[in-house]
Amino acid sequence: MKIGIVGKGGVGKTTTSSLLARALVARGRRVLAVDTDSNPNLGLSLGLSPDATESLQPIPRSMVVGRRGDMTVAELMNDFAVLTPEGVSLMSALRVNEAGAGCTCGGHASVRSLLGEALHSETDDTIIDMEAGIEHLSRAGGTLAHADVLVLMMEPSRKAIITAQRTIGLAKELGIARWVGVGNRVEDDDARQALEEMCAEHDVPLDVVIPTDSTLAAADRRGIPLEMVAAPDVWAAIETLVDRLDVGAADLTHS
Numbered sequence: 001m002k003i004g005i006v007g008k009g010g011v012g013k014t015t016t017s018s019l020l021a022r023a024l025v026a027r028g029r030r031v032l033a034v035d036t037d038s039n040p041n042l043g044l045s046l047g048l049s050p051d052a053t054e055s056l057q058p059i060p061r062s063m064v065v066g067r068r069g070d071m072t073v074a075e076l077m078n079d080f081a082v083l084t085p086e087g088v089s090l091m092s093a094l095r096v097n098e099a100g101a102g103c104t105c106g107g108h109a110s111v112r113s114l115l116g117e118a119l120h121s122e123t124d125d126t127i128i129d130m131e132a133g134i135e136h137l138s139r140a141g142g143t144l145a146h147a148d149v150l151v152l153m154m155e156p157s158r159k160a161i162i163t164a165q166r167t168i169g170l171a172k173e174l175g176i177a178r179w180v181g182v183g184n185r186v187e188d189d190d191a192r193q194a195l196e197e198m199c200a201e202h203d204v205p206l207d208v209v210i211p212t213d214s215t216l217a218a219a220d221r222r223g224i225p226l227e228m229v230a231a232p233d234v235w236a237a238i239e240t241l242v243d244r245l246d247v248g249a250a251d252l253t254h255s
């Protein structure tokens with residue numbers, strides 16, 4: 001299944017991408033995570049060192065449809081994906097390492113092409129940790145046009161929910177068939193209730209609620225993955241997300 005993790009800045013896209021990827025690996029699935037942030041740091045959440053994260057080679061711009069030559073998906077993964085200590089393969093799509101070097105459209109087009117490939121020969125699930133905002137859905141062709149499902153990340157704030165609402169509108173235009181709403185950093189029952197009311201008001205589904213968890217924040221501060229035994233409520237919410245995504249359904253369509 002090709003899963004795009006989207007939402008407003010800072011709502012927990014990278015954190016959730018890493019936890020979801022690890023939960024899928026724990027269920028025996030082969031998972032490729034793609035970091036599309038021009039300031040990539042998903043590697044840290046998957047157990048790579050800062051140096052290894054820094055030295056990930058971005059997938060080449062020649063991935064853009066028609067200019068990829070004869071490189072197979074297997075060769076592409078071999079050359080550009082690293083297996084992280086958490087058992088997730090990781091690719092970086094974009095990197096900005098030069099001031100004034102221009103826009104990142106080429107990298108987004110590469111991700112679009114990658115998702116258009118028959119990835120299931122190499123990976124069961126591909127998770128795309130998107131850059132904040134909704135521009136990637138409005139770019140020429142739409143970076144996530146080939147995604148099977150979007151995970152709409154939200155914190156309990158009206159701005160985050162309005163972003164999710166706009167995302168649904170763009171997803172419909174792109175022909176993306178499914179989306180799952182995830183509330184994150186939900187502090188308490190009051191925050192949960194406010195989130196439920198705002199989601200209902202803006203016609204955004206709320207399928208999963210991830211609580212605020214200080215262990216998760218502390219691991220992130222240290223730049224290390226959350227332990228599987230820590231934060232059971234967070235992992236339980238991630239398991240609910242895996243169930244809601246129904247990843248096995250995509251295997252049936254590929255077989």
Ligand SMILES: Nc1ncnc2c1ncn2[C@@H]1O[C@H](COP(=O)(O)OP(=O)(O)OP(=O)(O)O)[C@@H](O)[C@H]1O
Pocket residue numbers: 007008009010011012013014015016037130131132184185186210211212213214216217218220221234
């Ligand atoms: N459930 C949670 N409980 C506590 N802290 C959290 C939780 N989820 C995320 N955070 C913290 O919130 C911050 C933002 O999370 P994260 O980097 O995953 O967001 P993002 O959406 O990827 O941000 P960006 O838009 O910059 O890419 C991080 O410091 C992370 O540790």
Ligand SMILES: [Mg+2]
Pocket residue numbers: 013014015037129130
């Ligand atoms: Mg992020």
